[in-house]
Amino acid sequence: MELPAPIRQRLGDFSRTVFNEPNRTRPESTGGSDNEVVSSLPLQMSLYFSVYFFPFWWVCSVIMLQLKYPFLPDYYKFILVTVVILVTLIEVIRLYLGYMGNLQEKVPELAGFWLLSLLLQLPLILFQLFNEGLKILPLERAVHIIFTVFLAFQVIVAFLALKKMVNQLATRFHLRDFDRLDQSSVTRDLVGKERQIQTPGFSRPHLEEFRSTNVDWGSGLQT
Incomplete structure (x- = not known):
């Protein structure tokens, strides 16, 4: 399961605009750059712990919501239920x-993770943490x-991983362009040398024809 093509395109354009370094005019040719792993280990560890922590957070939030629900104003009841549902879906x-983008090194997926x-x-959790009108319980x-x-932590580490x-x-793309230019220039040189070798003045068939015509003209003059 992958992101739809239009969303992937927009996230890819956003990533190139925000995370690319504009001062890099030419690629750095480092050995083994094509095989270098750019996945972030700290981000992956954080995602691993988040997978196990989120169910615990969800159970605690639902229990606390049931305990304080009768004491909340009506508009806060609606807001808090909506926030819990949104946080669950978004998470x-x-x-x-995050898993797809980091492990498989997919920029659009990781950019979507960072934006979400x-x-x-983050704003939804901060709203639940600092809004005292929600009657926040200690747990x-x-x-x-x-x-x-x-x-x-994930926002900071994902930003560095995306960059x-x-x-x-971008380095791989520029290196491939340079390889194509080198190959095309070598091909042009080879073709030019072959043409110079094949046509220095007269080719061998044309030279034989020229010699035969000279012999015919000489024999005709002698007769």
Whole structure:
């Protein structure tokens, strides 16, 4: 299961615009760059722990919501239920994109993970952590703090991983362009040398024809 093509295209363009280094005018030819692994180990470890922590967070949030639900105003009841549902859906998609983007080195998926973490998930958790109108309970505050730490760490590490990944892809692209230019220039040189060898003035068949015509003219003059 992959992202739709239009979304992948937009995320790829966004990544090249935001994470690419504009000062790099030519690629750095480092040995074995094509085989270099750019997946982030700290990010992968954080995603691994998040997979096990999120069910615990969800159970604690639902239990705390049931305990304080009768004491909340009506608008906060609706807001809190909506936020829990949104956080659950976003987290499932976010973790999936994080695994796909980091392990398989896919820039659009990792960019989607970074955007979901920074623009949606982190603000929703901070809203639950600092809005005192929600009557935050101690256990609820504790799990929200842990969730916030995970998100902040993943946003920073994913940014660095994306920057490294995009720069390496740009380097590979430029190196392939240079290889194509080198191959085309070598091919042109070989073709030019072959033409020079084949047509120095007269080729051998034309020279034989010229000699035969000279013999015929000489014999005709003698007769």
